[in-house]
Amino acid sequence: MQRPILWIHGEALGPANPALVAHPGRPAVFVFDSALLLGRSASTGDPSSPAEPVSLKRIGFLYECLLELPVSLRRGDVAEEVLTFAAAHGADGIVTCASNDPRVARITETLLRQLPVQVLAVEPFVQLDGPVDLGRFSRYWRRAEPQVWAGWREPGP
Amino acid sequence: MASDPIAGVPLPWPDQPGELPRHFRNRQALAQTLEQLFPEAAGSLSPVRGGRHQADTLLARLQPERYAKGRNFLDGPVTRLSPYIRHGVLTLAEVREAVFARTRSRQGSEKLINELGWRDYWQRLWQQLGDGLWRDQEELKTGHSAAAYARELPADILEARTGLACMDGFIEELHGTGWLHNHARMWLAAYLVHWRRIRWQTGAQWFLQHLLDGDPASNALSWQWVASSFSHKPYIFNRGNLERYSNGRACRHCPLATEGCPFEASYEQLEADLFAPMPTIRATDNRRGGRDASRSGNRGRSGTTQGSSTTALSRPTPRR
Numbered sequence: 245m246q247r248p249i250l251w252i253h254g255e256a257l258g259p260a261n262p263a264l265v266a267h268p269g270r271p272a273v274f275v276f277d278s279a280l281l282l283g284r285s286a287s288t289g290d291p292s293s294p295a296e297p298v299s300l301k302r303i304g305f306l307y308e309c310l311l312e313l314p315v316s317l318r319r320g321d322v323a324e325e326v327l328t329f330a331a332a333h334g335a336d337g338i339v340t341c342a343s344n345d346p347r348v349a350r351i352t353e354t355l356l357r358q359l360p361v362q363v364l365a366v367e368p369f370v371q372l373d374g375p376v377d378l379g380r381f382s383r384y385w386r387r388a389e390p391q392v393w394a395g396w397r398e399p400g401p
Numbered sequence: 402m403a404s405d406p407i408a409g410v411p412l413p414w415p416d417q418p419g420e421l422p423r424h425f426r427n428r429q430a431l432a433q434t435l436e437q438l439f440p441e442a443a444g445s446l447s448p449v450r451g452g453r454h455q456a457d458t459l460l461a462r463l464q465p466e467r468y469a470k471g472r473n474f475l476d477g478p479v480t481r482l483s484p485y486i487r488h489g490v491l492t493l494a495e496v497r498e499a500v501f502a503r504t505r506s507r508q509g510s511e512k513l514i515n516e517l518g519w520r521d522y523w524q525r526l527w528q529q530l531g532d533g534l535w536r537d538q539e540e541l542k543t544g545h546s547a548a549a550y551a552r553e554l555p556a557d558i559l560e561a562r563t564g565l566a567c568m569d570g571f572i573e574e575l576h577g578t579g580w581l582h583n584h585a586r587m588w589l590a591a592y593l594v595h596w597r598r599i600r601w602q603t604g605a606q607w608f609l610q611h612l613l614d615g616d617p618a619s620n621a622l623s624w625q626w627v628a629s630s631f632s633h634k635p636y637i638f639n640r641g642n643l644e645r646y647s648n649g650r651a652c653r654h655c656p657l658a659t660e661g662c663p664f665e666a667s668y669e670q671l672e673a674d675l676f677a678p679m680p681t682i683r684a685t686d687n688r689r690g691g692r693d694a695s696r697s698g699n700r701g702r703s704g705t706t707q708g709s710s711t712t713a714l715s716r717p718t719p720r721r
């Protein structure tokens with residue numbers, strides 16, 4: 245990719261967003277996802293209940309976070325808006341960062357039909373290789389805790 | 402300051418048609434613009450501000466050792482970082498490093514690191530379960546079928562007029578600020594699910610409408626933990642527990658303080674009132690002699706293990 249745009253999503257609204265770090269100065273966009281804000285997504289509501297819109301508090305919080313980042317703001321259908329932005333900037337690809345939200349994965353699939361998408365990883369809280377037993381927190385923590393603390397250095401005298 | 406102009410950082414590329422404004426006369430003007438742009442969204446802005454600037458201010462105040470001792474109290478030194486973490490304004494790795502930088506002895510910071518671990522845990526589960534986290538992970542241990550729980554939120558809850566000063570206070574705080582202390586979330590969720598017998602999904606959706614840190618994984622799975630579809634038994638509390646960790650704040654002016662408080666009872670009594678007989682509840686309860694003792698500070702699945710911090714859902718830790 246020579247001329248990518250950056251797609252910033254709601255799980256990485258900080259300066260450590262790896263897309264912003266890897267491509268400083270490249271045009272970046274965030275899209276307020278209309279369906280999600282109306283509560284029509286598993287990210288904002290129970291799929292088996294009638295949808296309830298998200299309150300303005302949450303939108304305002306996101307907005308204030310976004311104003312501190314170099315990012316253009318749009319609203320509507322996320323994939324459509326990102327592609328419109330990409331076309332306006334003559335982009336040959338999209339760079340974004342990883343997310344746990346299946347909705348982000350589905351949007352990424354849609355984008356991929358039009359342009360190459362590079363998904364960058366966020367620095368993990370703890371690196372655990374191989375399968376992790378998530379049956380209960382205690383099992384996860386028994387494995388994770390020593391790894392997390394391995395990164396701490398006791399202060400000198 | 403509420404009256405200061407708000408300006409987005411400059412963009413080195415030209416604006417395109419259809420892009421949203423990034424400059425406002427003041428916070429009030431931002432609120433008005435958002436009301437026009439998002440007419441379906443109820444309410445106004447939270448007093449809690451978004452942005453890395455605010456997150457850094459909170460980060461600079463971290464006190465891991467005080468946190469460990471006082472985190473269960475409503476006025477205790479919790480970090481209030483959750484909205485910033487949820488939206489990646491701060492990564493968990495950045496918060497971990499900030500905690501490490503303030504750590505003299507590992508033991509003093511273990512609790513806070515453990516809580517960050519809870520977030521990582523729920524996020525890993527989200528990857529595994531996807532949208533499936535809205536389904537019961539296990540069957541309820543309340544003796545009631547899932548169908549016995551109401552699908553709709555009653556009006557007195559939505560309007561914060563249950564008549565219980567504690568719950569009405571929590572509801573107003575949720576609606577007004579979009580943030581609640583962990584203990585208040587647990588009490589409010591338990592009240593809805595067990596005392597009012599409302600589906601946990603209904604409560605979880607309501608929380609997601611309002612919480613600035615609203616996160617499908619942390620939220621839905623915590624509700625499941627309260628409900629007992631992701632734990633060995635339902636979470637309940639009693640007045641003694643609420644009064645202690647809220648320093649009696651709400652009880653002092655509650656009309657039901659002297660008579661009619663639904664939480665004023667022993668745990669045995671509450672269980673008998675709220676749950677239908679279910680042999681497995683009895684069987685798991687007897688693990689640890691005094692049930693009240695295990696509950697008042699730290700109830701949950703920790704009966705047979707040593708460390709409360711590793712087995713309980715961010716629940717009250719016993720004071721040492």
Ligand SMILES: Cc1cc2nc3c(=O)[nH]c(=O)nc-3n(C[C@H](O)[C@H](O)[C@H](O)COP(=O)(O)OP(=O)(O)OC[C@H]3O[C@@H](n4cnc5c(N)ncnc54)[C@H](O)[C@@H]3O)c2cc1C
Pocket residue numbers: 472479480481482483484486487516517519520523581582583584586587590608612614615616617619620621623624627714715
């Ligand atoms: C019914 C219910 C619903 C909840 N919904 C959410 C939610 O939507 N989003 C959310 O982030 N948390 C949720 N929690 C977890 C917890 O209540 C909040 O993370 C915490 O109260 C936030 O305040 P704090 O930042 O001061 O936390 P602190 O106690 O200062 O903890 C530091 C950080 O650790 C993480 N953390 C702490 N406890 C938990 C926990 N139990 N689960 C996950 N992460 C945790 C958070 O990122 C938090 O910011 C819920 C808990 C319950 C009981």
